Amino acid sequence: MKKYSRQREMILQSLRNRVDHPTAETLYEDIKAKMPEIGIATVYRNLSDLCETGQIVKIKSKNGPDRFDGNPEPHIHFECDSCHEIYDIYIHDVQTKKMDNEIQRLAENIGAEAERSNIWIYGFCKKCKLLKNINN
Amino acid sequence: MKKYSRQREMILQSLRNRVDHPTAETLYEDIKAKMPEIGIATVYRNLSDLCETGQIVKIKSKNGPDRFDGNPEPHIHFECDSCHEIYDIYIHDVQTKKMDNEIQRLAENIGAEAERSNIWIYGFCKKCKLLKNINN
DNA sequence: TATAATAATGATAATCGTTATCAAATTGAG
DNA sequence: CTCAATTTGATAACGATTATCATTATTATA
Numbered sequence: 001m002k003k004y005s006r007q008r009e010m011i012l013q014s015l016r017n018r019v020d021h022p023t024a025e026t027l028y029e030d031i032k033a034k035m036p037e038i039g040i041a042t043v044y045r046n047l048s049d050l051c052e053t054g055q056i057v058k059i060k061s062k063n064g065p066d067r068f069d070g071n072p073e074p075h076i077h078f079e080c081d082s083c084h085e086i087y088d089i090y091i092h093d094v095q096t097k098k099m100d101n102e103i104q105r106l107a108e109n110i111g112a113e114a115e116r117s118n119i120w121i122y123g124f125c126k127k128c129k130l131l132k133n134i135n136n
Numbered sequence: 137m138k139k140y141s142r143q144r145e146m147i148l149q150s151l152r153n154r155v156d157h158p159t160a161e162t163l164y165e166d167i168k169a170k171m172p173e174i175g176i177a178t179v180y181r182n183l184s185d186l187c188e189t190g191q192i193v194k195i196k197s198k199n200g201p202d203r204f205d206g207n208p209e210p211h212i213h214f215e216c217d218s219c220h221e222i223y224d225i226y227i228h229d230v231q232t233k234k235m236d237n238e239i240q241r242l243a244e245n246i247g248a249e250a251e252r253s254n255i256w257i258y259g260f261c262k263k264c265k266l267l268k269n270i271n272n
Numbered sequence: 273t274a275t276a277a278t279a280a281t282g283a284t285a286a287t288c289g290t291t292a293t294c295a296a297a298t299t300g301a302g
Numbered sequence: 303c304t305c306a307a308t309t310t311g312a313t314a315a316c317g318a319t320t321a322t323c324a325t326t327a328t329t330a331t332a
Contacts, residue, residue, distance in 0.1 A: 060198065062196070076242055078246060078248055080248070081251060089242050089243070089246055091242065099238070102235070102238075106225050106227065106231075106255075106257060107214060107257050109225050110223050110262060111261075111262030112214055112216070112223070112259055112260060112261045112265065113259045113265050114258070115260070116257075117255065117256060118258070119256075120253060120255075121242060121250045121253045122250070122251055122252045123243060123248055123250040123252070124249045124251070125248045126246060126248055129248065
């Protein structure tokens with residue numbers, strides 16, 4: 001039976017209080033400020049647990065260590081080709097439903113049943129797009 | 137200046153001759169049968185090179201080592217929740233264009249410019265869907 | 273509230289996938 | 303064919319993550 005732990009709660013809250021998608025290491029350093037006795041293994045262990053219960057989401061980075069997303073609600077990720085920052089894109093229900101239908105039809109192409117989907121978009125973020133235009 | 141190598145060619149062809157998405161290790165074992173002197177470092181090195189030139193694509197697996205896809209043409213990946221097999225979904229030009237427009241609009245939500253996108257669908261593949269129905 | 277069972281922790285060793293190093297072999301321009 | 307540049311294969315090193323395990327924290331129950 002699963003027991004409460006101060007550390008797990010702290011890890012969850014720390015992640016939820018951020019808008020970015022930190023690595024386990026970043027989160028560890030962050031938490032050590034408030035909870036100096038915490039160990040890195042505890043951070044990895046709980047991040048895994050929280051993923052399994054669906055409270056957070058693990059993100060496989062193109063290169064470098066895994067990242068974590070404190071928002072389990074389905075949304076789209078955008079990664080900038082220039083600054084490599086990851087942004088969330090939220091869409092309204094109508095758009096979501098449309099997207100889901102499209103996804104479902106795509107799965108049917110191979111006789112499969114779609115449960116979830118994961119969409120990544122790559123390109124230039126607002127900031128880097130502007131910088132690019134200034135320098136040209 | 138880039139030079140030809142028997143090994144790189146063998147790695148590319150071996151990957152292209154498969155319909156699955158093998159790990160570097162699997163590919164290495166596969167190639168050793170025909171080219172016993174090849175080293176694992178050569179496989180990793182060339183897979184990286186081939187990715188950089190866009191001839192193949194690296195796939196970040198949810199857990200376990202990276203996988204490689206010999207088909208650089210844009211397509212959608214489906215991963216089965218039950219057997220974890222990865223399937224390709226190809227879509228026709230009309231569907232692709234529609235999808236691209238949708239992606240472009242999504243990026244505009246955060247003021248970004250979409251260059252590429254990557255879509256993963258999860259659920260039950262044809263085979264596992266059938267098995268599930270039989271057992272219930 | 274005290275006890276006891278069980279789960280979680282933190283330190284650190286071990287593991288895994290991948291990359292770096294480097295002497296020897298291969299490739300290709302002249 | 304020669305020679306410079308690139309690639310190779312063996313293996314050491316690395317970084318991220320997981321496993322181990324004695325100690326500590328949590329919680330059900332007396």
